[in-house]
Amino acid sequence: MNYAVRSEILNLNVYKAGKPIDEVKRELGLNEVIKLASNENPLGCSEKVKAVLKNMIDEANMYPDASNYELKYNIAKKNNVHFDQIFCSTGSDSLIKVICNTFLNSGDESIMGEVTFSRYIDSTKLMGGKVIQIPMKNHGLDLDAMVNAITEKTKIIWLCNPNNPTGTIFTKSELENILKKIPSHVIVVMDEAYIEYVTDKEYPDSLSLLPSYPNMIILRTFSKAYGLAALRCGYGIASKELGGYFNRVIGPFDVNLFAQKAAVTALEDQDFIKLVHNTNKDCKEYLYKELENLGLEYIKSNTNFIMFDTKKDDINLFNELLKRGVIIRPGSFLGMPGWIRLSIGTKEQNIVFINALKEVLSL
Numbered sequence: 001m002n003y004a005v006r007s008e009i010l011n012l013n014v015y016k017a018g019k020p021i022d023e024v025k026r027e028l029g030l031n032e033v034i035k036l037a038s039n040e041n042p043l044g045c046s047e048k049v050k051a052v053l054k055n056m057i058d059e060a061n062m063y064p065d066a067s068n069y070e071l072k073y074n075i076a077k078k079n080n081v082h083f084d085q086i087f088c089s090t091g092s093d094s095l096i097k098v099i100c101n102t103f104l105n106s107g108d109e110s111i112m113g114e115v116t117f118s119r120y121i122d123s124t125k126l127m128g129g130k131v132i133q134i135p136m137k138n139h140g141l142d143l144d145a146m147v148n149a150i151t152e153k154t155k156i157i158w159l160c161n162p163n164n165p166t167g168t169i170f171t172k173s174e175l176e177n178i179l180k181k182i183p184s185h186v187i188v189v190m191d192e193a194y195i196e197y198v199t200d201k202e203y204p205d206s207l208s209l210l211p212s213y214p215n216m217i218i219l220r221t222f223s224k225a226y227g228l229a230a231l232r233c234g235y236g237i238a239s240k241e242l243g244g245y246f247n248r249v250i251g252p253f254d255v256n257l258f259a260q261k262a263a264v265t266a267l268e269d270q271d272f273i274k275l276v277h278n279t280n281k282d283c284k285e286y287l288y289k290e291l292e293n294l295g296l297e298y299i300k301s302n303t304n305f306i307m308f309d310t311k312k313d314d315i316n317l318f319n320e321l322l323k324r325g326v327i328i329r330p331g332s333f334l335g336m337p338g339w340i341r342l343s344i345g346t347k348e349q350n351i352v353f354i355n356a357l358k359e360v361l362s363l
């Protein structure tokens with residue numbers, strides 16, 4: 001058929017997500033499969049959240065609160081900002097699209113690292129925008145080069161901190177240094193999806209910079225440390241003015257009823273987040289040691305995943321690991337062929353992974 005599909009859509013690819021557990025079980029006839037591919041929380045979510053969700057099933061017939069009042073109120077309170085500065089949607093993924101919908105006209109440029117979260121590319125292209133990718137420096141974002149790439153067509157600069165998939169961060173002083181150089185009409189997106197896992201003391205407190213830089217937007221999510229990826233809930237913090245624009249673009253019922261209640265309860269249970277942070281840190285140390293024993297180079301991570309260099313064909317390793325019931329993310333899908341991105345699992349899952357890795361490396 002000769003449909004009038006926009007050329008921007010014809011040029012998009014479907015997002016290649018981490019392989020689901022059931023698909024691997026079905027395809028390979030396996031009973032036990034662990035997924036360490038999508039940076040999910042292996043500890044699940046807070047018990048308090050589970051209790052709330054169990055009691056909500058009879059409310060499934062009702063629309064959620066379109067204003068997200070309770071959710072926004074609690075996010076604003078926790079972060080000590082005004083209610084009108086908050087905007088929420090179906091994951092921060094959706095907010096990336098909302099930001100592009102709001103600012104990009106055809107031909108406008110958006111700047112990002114060469115190896116970063118790929119959804120910045122798709123959402124830019126969807127609006128007919130031009131993707132400007134800047135080579136990495138020591139596996140981290142090259143902030144100076146990104147700022148030097150700004151032209152009068154630049155509308156957005158994407159700062160993923162910590163960066164997915166490399167796990168690197170840039171520091172407070174590095175951020176302050178570049179913010180001064182970015183023209184005030186260019187939107188600076190601080191994607192902080194992994195903030196709860198950060199261990200580096202030099203990590204910037206972007207919220208404290210927000211009053212001085214009204215062109216800044218902070219994105220956070222309940223999908224990672226809060227363990228609510230299935231419910232799809234992310235939020236942003238920006239000036240009241242920008243928040244007002246985004247709330248016009250976001251669909252009224254994008255955050256479903258279960259997600260709203262679960263997220264409010266999850267925010268209250270900061271003991272769970274501490275447990276998640278500490279467990280992740282310990283497990284990361286174990287994996288670092290094992291990778292060192294295997295002589296494999298890895299990038300120090302401030303997240304719940306580790307990128308390491310296998311010096312082999314990562315797609316082949318991916319397939320061999322699948323046969324052994326372990327799903328990882330091959331670097332070839334992320335712009336780093338030969339590398340593997342491993343989501344940090346539970347202690348037991350990490351041991352299973354290391355044993356499988358030893359086996360496939362010796363093939």
Ligand SMILES: Cc1ncc(COP(=O)(O)O)c(C=O)c1O
Pocket residue numbers: 038039090091092093094117160163164191193220221222223229232233234
């Ligand atoms: C850096 C980064 N930003 C945003 C997202 C989107 O997360 P969600 O849509 O689940 O909130 C992800 C998910 O992997 C991510 O890694």
